[in-house]
Amino acid sequence: MKITGIELSILESPYNYGIDAGNSDSRGPKYALIVQLHTDEGITGIADCDSHPHVIKAFIDAPCYISKFSEGLKYAVLGQNPFEYEKIGRAMYQSAFYQGRRGAAIHAMSAIDIAVWDIIGKATGNPVSVMLGGRNHERITAYASTLFRGTPAEMKDAVQKYRAMGFKAMKFGWGVVTQEPRKVVELVAAAREAAGSEMEIMVDGMWSADVKLVIQLVKELERHGVFFVEEPLHSDNLNGYRKLAESVDVRIACGEQLAGMYEYEQLIREGGVDVIQPDVSRMGGLTEARRLVDLAEKSGKILIPHAWTSDVLTAASLHLNAYQKHPHFQEFCTNDTPLSRELVCEPLRLEPDGTLVVPDKPGLGLELNHDVIAKYTVEHTRITDLD
Structure with missing residues (x-):
């Protein structure tokens, strides 16, 4: 061939x-x-x-x-x-x-x-997960991936929306907090109030060069039981990430903006973060991602793939998650746009238990x-x- x-x-x-x-x-x-x-x-x-x-x-x-x-x-x-x-x-x-x-x-x-x-x-x-070396899981718990709303009331409405859709976890990122990082605390507090204790909440994208400010805000977010805080610093600020990780108890996540094993090895060695977030379509493909899974496991890190475009990328990430021994979550973009859910003949659907089924047809398991x-x-x- x-x-x-x-x-x-x-x-x-x-x-x-x-x-x-x-x-x-x-x-x-x-x-x-x-x-x-x-x-x-x-x-x-x-x-x-x-x-x-x-x-x-x-x-x-x-x-x-x-x-x-x-x-x-x-x-x-x-x-x-x-x-x-x-x-x-x-x-x-x-x-x-x-x-x-x-x-x-x-x-x-x-x-x-x-x-x-x-x-x-x-x-x-065979499905890609089998060809990677092991299809260890058939379903992966999904989290709704969306942008921060502008007010606490809108955050509560969003939480109720995702709960009604069947999600057991959700991540709010970017939006208003990129311009006003201090707003993140009140917005997450509102989300936690609406979610109760049974739903996991993640936070993404405060993006500040002020490490001390980020440490302060993340400590405040700890009170609201967030599962991880993702990339509150620029991804190449490895010294800042180590200071942050050593100063707080909540998990710190980073990795979607990195490319190639050299950068991930450096992140694991120097950054001190808890969650590694490779984007399969940015970090070297499934060949390199499979190597990173093994490295993350040996290093005691959680690996949660970043996937924020179409079902094609989500499917590739699901196969990578199925290869992991202990996957945690699959990011599932909730974008209201045809370029997310309409590019394949059978779009991925959230199951009633809040999971996504790993495609079992040959290859990625999707048809354009x-x-x-x-x-x-x-x-x-x-x-x-x-x-």
């Missing part, structure tokens, strides 16, 4: 990112990228990439600047056997040597890698809804030849 084509579809949502008064939920990213890898045996692998689609397209489709040193990832992928995923990964890493092997370069490699694993699963008739893809596509490229 050989990879014969790379198809890149950039989609545009009718909504801008954020949450406005009167909206029932947050709006997702303005753009999305769907990657499809075609093979000579008629099997197609798919992936979603939670990065800037136009940038990722350039990393994949760029012409050769210096052969095997600075060129688009297509040169490392076309003509390759998808079962040789390690070989493909090394070739992509080498191809991106000069334009950078962190950040967006790793994001682009991640999308290719996820699609490769989808092909492998489909070719063997090509009518919806076509409806929202604003830029389409199919690569079959090298320059």
Whole structure:
């Protein structure tokens, strides 16, 4: 089997990112990228990439600047056997040597890698979780992932909404607290009052450079029984994270903005955080994510994948969670946007017990809804030849 084509579809949502008064939920990213890898045996692998689609397209489709040193990832992928995923990964890493092997370069490699694993699963008739080495779980507890509302009353309404949907846990992030970090305490207090003691609450995105302020706010949040506080500091402030983690009792989470095992190894070694949050479509794909699961377990860390775009990424993350011995949660974006739930023919659904079922069909276990893809596509490229 050989990879014969790379198809890149950039989609545009009718909504801008954020949450406005009167909206029932947050709006997702303005753009999305769907990657499809075609093979000579008629099997197609798919992936979603939670990065800037136009940038990722350039990393994949760029012409050769210096052969095997600075060129688009297509040169490392076309003509390759998808079962040789390690070989493909090394070739992509080498191809991106000069334009950078962190950040967006790793994001682009991640999308290719996820699609490769989808092909492998489909070719063997097995779910990706089986091909990763072990499908240890059939269901993963989901948490509703949404933005902070602007007032305590709106927070209470949101909690009641997610409870009625069947969620047993929820995470509020960004929104108003990015501009006014001190508001986080009253908003979380309102959420806890509405949730009672039976629902887990997570907090995301205060984002301040003031470590002492963050320590103060996190200590106040401890009184409201939050499960973790996610990225209250910039992700590269490892000294700040260690000071924070050593000063509070609540779990500190970080990782969605990192790319590649080097950065995760450094986070675990120096950051002192409790929860590692890789985004499979940003950290190196399922190949690297599987390695990180093993490293996190050996290091005594909790690993909870970040997944905030479409069902394609959520499915890949569910398979990673199924590979873990002791998974905790699956992030489930509640965005009110067609680019979250409408891109596949059978959207993922929350079960009555608050879990998501790990797809059991071959590969990622999803089929793209090509009518919806076509409806929202604003830029389409199919690569079959090298320059």
